[in-house]
Amino acid sequence: MPSVLALGLDPAVVDFKETPGITPELVRAFIESQLLRLSGQGYEVESCLVDLGETAEVTAARHLREREFDCILFGAGLRAEPQLLLFEKLVNLVHAMAPDAKICFNTTPADTTEAVQRWV
Numbered sequence: 001m002p003s004v005l006a007l008g009l010d011p012a013v014v015d016f017k018e019t020p021g022i023t024p025e026l027v028r029a030f031i032e033s034q035l036l037r038l039s040g041q042g043y044e045v046e047s048c049l050v051d052l053g054e055t056a057e058v059t060a061a062r063h064l065r066e067r068e069f070d071c072i073l074f075g076a077g078l079r080a081e082p083q084l085l086l087f088e089k090l091v092n093l094v095h096a097m098a099p100d101a102k103i104c105f106n107t108t109p110a111d112t113t114e115a116v117q118r119w120v
Contacts, residue, residue, distance in 0.1 A: 001043065001044045002042070002071065003045075003068070003069045004043050004069060005064070005101075006038075006045055006047045007072060007075065007078065008075025008078060009077035010024075014027070027109075030110075031049075031109045034109040034110065048060055048063045050090075052083070053085075053086045064094065064098050068100075068101075070101060073116055074106075076106055078090065102120055
């Protein structure tokens, strides 16, 4: 069974004031539903939600040390302009710690399965 590390921003650290009605709980539930969808397609999925940089690298490194992954999915929130430096740090961390893993990107949690299926 192919293994996937879903690396993304923890909704608790995202500012949703520009999107009325969207809450961290709602986003977290949607992310979880999409990861369950991916699991239903035959993938072993591990979620790794990180903060804005205080402990993000340590958190991601812990997951990468615990096991090997066939694919690392970077969530869209990590690639937003305000997170550019964090995104670069995490890409380089994944490159160093999981050099054989494929890397993929979703555009929203809704296309997570399709992003992974492009590579594994």
